[in-house]
Amino acid sequence: xxxxxxxxxxxxxxxxxxxxxxxxxxxxxxxxxxxxxxxxxxxxxxxxxxxxxxxxxxxxxxxxxxxxxxxxxxxxxxxxxxxxxxxxxxxxxxxxxxxxxxxxxxxxxxxxxxxxxxxxxxxxxxxxxxxxxxxxxxxxxxxxxxxxxxxxxxxxxxxxxxxxxxxxxxxxxxxxxxxxxxxxxxxxxxxxxxxxxxxxxxxxxxxxxx
Amino acid sequence: xxxxxxxxxxxxxxxxxxxxxxxxxxxxxxxxxxxxxxxxxxxxxxxxxxxxxxxxxxxxxxxxxxxxxxxxxxxxxxxxxxxxxxxxxxxxxxxxxxxxxxxxxxxxxxxxxxxxxxxxxxxxxxxxxxxxxxxxxxxxxxxxxxxxxxxxxxxxxxxxxxxx
Numbered sequence: 001x002x003x004x005x006x007x008x009x010x011x012x013x014x015x016x017x018x019x020x021x022x023x024x025x026x027x028x029x030x031x032x033x034x035x036x037x038x039x040x041x042x043x044x045x046x047x048x049x050x051x052x053x054x055x056x057x058x059x060x061x062x063x064x065x066x067x068x069x070x071x072x073x074x075x076x077x078x079x080x081x082x083x084x085x086x087x088x089x090x091x092x093x094x095x096x097x098x099x100x101x102x103x104x105x106x107x108x109x110x111x112x113x114x115x116x117x118x119x120x121x122x123x124x125x126x127x128x129x130x131x132x133x134x135x136x137x138x139x140x141x142x143x144x145x146x147x148x149x150x151x152x153x154x155x156x157x158x159x160x161x162x163x164x165x166x167x168x169x170x171x172x173x174x175x176x177x178x179x180x181x182x183x184x185x186x187x188x189x190x191x192x193x194x195x196x197x198x199x200x201x202x203x204x205x206x207x208x209x210x
Numbered sequence: 211x212x213x214x215x216x217x218x219x220x221x222x223x224x225x226x227x228x229x230x231x232x233x234x235x236x237x238x239x240x241x242x243x244x245x246x247x248x249x250x251x252x253x254x255x256x257x258x259x260x261x262x263x264x265x266x267x268x269x270x271x272x273x274x275x276x277x278x279x280x281x282x283x284x285x286x287x288x289x290x291x292x293x294x295x296x297x298x299x300x301x302x303x304x305x306x307x308x309x310x311x312x313x314x315x316x317x318x319x320x321x322x323x324x325x326x327x328x329x330x331x332x333x334x335x336x337x338x339x340x341x342x343x344x345x346x347x348x349x350x351x352x353x354x355x356x357x358x359x360x361x362x363x364x365x366x367x368x369x370x371x372x373x374x
Contacts, residue, residue, distance in 0.1 A: 001365045001368070001369065003315055003318075003319050003368070003369075003372060004319070004337075004365060004368065006312060006315055006316055006319065007316060007319040007320070007323070007338065008337075008338050010316045011232075011338045012338075015228055015232065016228060018227075018228055018231035018232075018235075020224075020227065021224070021227055021248070022224070023220050023221065023224045026220045026223055026224055026227075026252060027216070027220055029248075029249045029252045029253065030216070030219070030220070030252060030253060030256040032249060032253060033253075034250060034253045034254065034257070035250065035285060036250060036253075036254065036279070036283035036284065036285065037282070037283050037284075037285055038283055040285070103258065103261075104254050104257075104258050104274070104275045104278045104279060104283070105258050105261060105262075105271070105274060105275060106278075106351075107274075107348060107349060107350060107351030108277065108278055108281055108282065108329075108332070108349065108350045108351055109350060109351030109352065110351050111278050111282055111351075112282055115282070194285070197286070197328070198282060200327070200328075201281055201282065201327075201328050201329055204327060204328075204329045204330075205329055205350060205351065205352060208329070208350075208352050208356050208357075208359075208360045209351075209352040209353060209356050
């Protein structure tokens, strides 16, 4: 292509025409903070993990379990709690390992794939927490209504007004909306702003290599 | 990190800075964005420097880290405009034997290249830098054959932009 050769000629001729940056300025630059996508993904991921871990913690049923003194239920609660600890530890470990694989020295395609895999690990963790919150809420509503003697009074009162179902459904709905809202915000921030360009470029590279 | 490491890095980067400038020229519009990307690339190079073993040339290593930063890590700020007007780069064209027709063509070519996507720009960049297809393929993480095929397609695309 004739025009491309022409461009190459011009490109080479102008290769040294840039205003040179001094060593002093370079010194200053390397002590500045990066504002790369990876850094932002890391920050958001940490925020997400904290948020979901904390929400999961608050939805735990320990107090209620102690009150009702029901061995099977306590056992079930313990299993849930220990599984949760194991998952958190496993998640932190795999996130750290994945994060460490992100290196600018790798090929562009591998770098992108490692970033996306790291992100996916966090996404799985978020899904897991959403699932756990769902399970524990059902569990706690169940034991709350069925086993907790204190609820007897409330139940009767609510039933008398015919509100029991409405009240339960309403609480569920509000909690779900709040959680989904937070989830959606993180999701938009990540996929709408930070990862869009990365996805486009990754797709393009995959298309070349199918 | 030790002082020595810092010193050798800064000296090598200073000597090789044109590689980064050229990438900034392709991927950014305007002086501010150029500086912004230059800084981010410098930071990323410095972060990766302890792993640089010297078994490849500093320049070869710089190409890879710099391109990866421009394509993958750099967050375009609001100041950056995605399509660049050639006019902002006019000061690069200083031809002694002034050839109007040639210069016009070069102008149009720059304009066309700016319309390519990030990956296509990377291929064109390495092509302009006389990199062979093996290196292009390794840098991007695609096969050599596919790098060639893509480069041919890009040539076709550029032609189409030039003669719509």
